[in-house]
Amino acid sequence: MTSVIGRSVTRWDTLGKVTGSAVYAGDVALPGLLHGKIKRSTVAHARIRAIDASRALALPGVRAVLTHADVPRVLHYGSPHPRSASVTKDQYILDTTVRYHGEGVAAVAADSEEIAEAALELITVDYEPLPALLTVADALAPGAPAIHAVGPGGNLVLDPVVVTRGDVAAGFAAADLIVEGTYTLGRPVPAYMEPNVCVCQWDALGKLTIWTSTQSPFMVRGTLAEVLGLPLTKVRVLVDHMGGGFGAKQDLFQHEFLCALLAQRTGRPVRMEFSRKETFLGGRTRHSGSIRLKQGFRRDGTITAREAEIVFDSGAYGSHGPGVTAVATASLTSLYRCDNVHLVGRCVYTNTPIAGAFRGYGVVQSYYALDSQMDEAAEQLGLDPAALKLMNAVRDGDLAPSGHPIVGHGLEDCIRRGLEETGWAARRAAPKSHDTGRRRRGWGMGCEMHGSSAYPGIKEQGNAIVRMNEDGTVTLFTGTTGLGTGAHTALAQITAEELGVRFEDVAVVHGDTDVVPWDIGAFASHTTYMAGRACQMAAAQVKAKVLARAADRLEVAADDLDIRDGVVTVRGVPGLSLTVADAIAAERGIPAPQLVGEDSYRPTKSYSFAAHFVEVEVDTETGQIDVVQVVPVHEIGKVIHPVAAAGQIEGGIQQGIGHTLTEDFRVDPRDGRPLNASFVDYKMPLAMDMPPIRTIILETAPDEGGPFGAKGVGEDPIIAIGPAIANAVHDAIGVRFRHYPITPEQVLAALAEKGATPTPGAADQPDQTDQ
């Protein structure tokens, strides 16, 4: 049979997307729909003395106003992986204290958006200002006021994460070279295209239905139920299509609660949709902060010791701070082998926008530091950075950050393949012309590894229900969310392959918490890996049932049967076969019993690997850095859908280029007011900026825990690109940047300091030596 694994079948979710018929939460129209809006704080830290909503309530067309006095006061996990160590319980729906500029303080429902917006202006809030702690240094200063009453104190989100292996002091003592640096991390935002939105409606029996754009519908259900005091049977969460999330849309963003309560109070359905500005203000960012990293090396390149101190800025709430800090800290045990490590990670509350989960989950930051420093160490050791990375690359049997053994030699394979593809050795050997020419080119490489699944931080499970219908077609029920990755198509491919039916005969039901099996959410690069494996297991059960029935009909042993393309065949007996539909057809008028398989898969951990090779061109007159080309090499075990996998890689690279060169959500250092909360002021790489990307996917280290050996790919591509660019910039102009984003002004300043501005009249030609 032609295998559907590894084939880029047409994703079944795209027809609606290209025709405009796909329904996103904001497209839901209901009779009597009201429009909700959130009043947001204009100060970074204050106690609310009083809120006067009387004038807003008097405005014709306003149906309800909610302030902290009107909503349940229940402390909740803003990011709801219930009671996992990855998140914090530090939020109220509306509090009497505001902790960042843009926090919701009241909400309105009105007949139109215009009226709701006008009503917001009529609400007056009397703030008693509190000192705004806008940097980690402010928040950690002795005597700094506490932003939260919960947590370990000292404005820490959690107790410091400490990871120690071996003997660091001995390791440094044995080193011939010590390299140390502090890396400063910008504050990029996910900038998903669909602003946060939900629609809420209550029925006569007191059941809430919410259409919402979330990656984790069951977490939304659980949190709404807990905070609103409802049983799970009275909350139904619907997600059909969603316009991106990139990790951030695991959280609840205040509006889900407020929309539900406004709908309850008015007895009408209510829609609440963020403006683009609100997605910046009330959204989630990547954790900014700093990483001090110190490594010892022997002359031959062996790493003898690694010490790191990570300090992340959590912003006003904890969200995923604990998980991100733990993952980032543990990640520095690995990638490049080192027996002696001492790593400390801290996460600190400040009065700035909330940092949360975002593709790469702390590892974008940690490997930016680690991989950049490896490049620097190679230079000082007089080695090719690729050679240094290759000799230290983690391999089969090494301990991964999660504590599990690494399977295979994925990282080495990625590096070697990339070296071949880019002709790296010849490029390195070519003479550089650092000191002349306006436009200078350079190559860099960056490496990464990332786990498929959030285990052990979050104890996850993937679930699936597979049902065969009377005509032999198959319905797959999955609780995973269709984030845009094509994961549902991959799940259908896995189900079809395992069961032996055609891909076209598998339909996917998703997006309704009343119907589909429980799911923790679509994140952590785990959907294909974990839910995919559950689909495979459930499909195998159905297959066994079909074969048992076919065995009766064909009067052969079930063990001798197999299913291919929807036809049951007998091994060694070419003429004898039966379609699946015939095999399960009614017998003497009695229909087949339910042909349902269901299973749960509890993953351990599996790592995917990548090495990115990048060419940049630096304009020494403007400071502009252009990425000229990218050759990403990824090892992901087994490719289920090559086009979708490549799409993940290309999109991750786009975001990573943005992180490294232009994206930084900034707040005013004086008062915490966001400075660039729009797509014009927050600069992302677009069609004109994106370089050609030549994606290479390897299947050299399959994981036996994943379906057909598959591992995750969603997060990996955003990680390796950053250090690859920074290293390429160094190759081009000889300047080592230890932060992101690297702006044109900084390039010019660094060149001026180095005395390396172009000679006037020098040829206005790119440095072509690498071509």
Add this chain to the structure above:
Amino acid sequence: MTDGLHAITVTINGEARPLRVAPSRTLLDVLRTELGLTGTKKGCDVGDCGACTVLLDGTPVNACLVLAVEADGAAVTTIEGIAPAAGQLHPLQQSFMDLGASQCGFCTPGIIVMAKALLDRHPDPSEEDIRFGLAGNICRCTGYTKIIEAVKDAARRLAAAPPPAGR
């Protein structure tokens, strides 16, 4: 117009639609709400993202920056009106599906409409033409690689078999 509403007629995807709209209402809101044409997306509402791109008398515009009253007497084509006939797809739509140019899909309607405007003017665009043509359309998922491949592919399909006039 005692209620403050303006009576206008806009030809939407080939059909004349009489409407009564407030003067402040954008074409985008009227399309999405009054007309139920939710394929056109709102990514920013201030002209920064291109998710709301529609054709106004054949010219691509950000529907969030056009007041509905300004479209009085004009012809508007949205993503719902791109296909040559019901049950068929425009080559751009087919190419976007076949080549994986749509991930979350939120940018897709705007990008397909913008790409149609591009191909209407330049049936054989270079890669630079395509990148320039889509410069105002934000896609955060794809890195644009597959979008550009899909537009090239659609141009080839159109050259091989031009479709009947669209609506």
